[in-house]
Amino acid sequence: MGSIERERILRYRPERSRIRFICARGILKQLLGSYAGLNPQDIRFDYGPLGKPYLKADVDMPIQFNATHTRNEALYAFCCGAELGVDIEFTSRSVNHEQLARKKLTLEECQFYDSLSEERRRKFILSLWTRKEAYGKARGVGIRYPLNAANLIGTEGLNNAIVTDQRGVTWEIVQLSPKEGITACVVTEGEGWRFRCFRLGE
Numbered sequence: 527m528g529s530i531e532r533e534r535i536l537r538y539r540p541e542r543s544r545i546r547f548i549c550a551r552g553i554l555k556q557l558l559g560s561y562a563g564l565n566p567q568d569i570r571f572d573y574g575p576l577g578k579p580y581l582k583a584d585v586d587m588p589i590q591f592n593a594t595h596t597r598n599e600a601l602y603a604f605c606c607g608a609e610l611g612v613d614i615e616f617t618s619r620s621v622n623h624e625q626l627a628r629k630k631l632t633l634e635e636c637q638f639y640d641s642l643s644e645e646r647r648r649k650f651i652l653s654l655w656t657r658k659e660a661y662g663k664a665r666g667v668g669i670r671y672p673l674n675a676a677n678l679i680g681t682e683g684l685n686n687a688i689v690t691d692q693r694g695v696t697w698e699i700v701q702l703s704p705k706e707g708i709t710a711c712v713v714t715e716g717e718g719w720r721f722r723c724f725r726l727g728e
């Protein structure tokens with residue numbers, strides 16, 4: 527375990543959060559270990575300027591990953607040679623969707639939101655939020671970017687989409703429903719990725 531991980535474990539309160547962090551890190555290291563052919567205990571991370579974790583540079587394997595967790599659910603994504611980001615949300619989460627829409631969506635996203643029934647708006651916002659967060663995480667900035675300037679909906683709303691950022695880099699957005707009541711998104715640099723999804727023990 528690295529010193530950053532040790533410090534984080536000590537900082538977590540309440541204990542439930544600490545245990546969740548330890549479990550999530552443990553699972554991440556097991557999975558990374560199996561993909562990279564490493565002993566999970568030997569896995570160390572480097573961090574981007576805004577905290578995005580990467581497999582330590584001395585590992586001769588271009589494997590990239592990203593992780594997200596909420597309550598007792600976690601989603602991990604892995605690929606070779608491209609940046610990626612993931613996010614999950616419970617669709618039952620209570621949010622002020624009207625305020626979020628007006629503040630954080632682009633004009634086009636807002637127009638789509640306005641075309642939906644009241645009932646579908648909250649779910650749309652939560653799914654779109656996973657897009658916004660996964661896109662930011664793929665780019666290493668989290669939600670520290672102008673969310674209302676990045677148009678992330680597809681031609682039919684939440685269908686899979688390809689977007690190009692200001693630097694001309696393309697990003698593939700894939701929306702997932704990994705489980706009843708959960709919406710998720712994976713954003714990967716480039717396009718044409720083939721996805722394989724696995725569910726770990728219930």
Ligand SMILES: CC(C)(COP(=O)(O)OP(=O)(O)OC[C@H]1O[C@@H](n2cnc3c(N)ncnc32)[C@H](O)[C@@H]1OP(=O)(O)O)[C@@H](O)C(=O)NCCC(=O)NCCS
Binds near residue numbers: 579
């Ligand atoms: C990245 C961010 C969106 C995560 O928010 P969250 O509610 O904890 O969301 P998630 O559960 O979806 O993601 C957590 C995981 O994202 C990854 N992560 C952390 N920072 C990241 C970043 N800048 N980019 C991509 N992924 C990141 C980690 O694997 C983390 O897992 P861990 O907490 O077990 O280490 C949020 O922290 C953020 O916007 N950060 C921006 C930068 C910032 O403020 N950094 C402060 C330290 S410099």
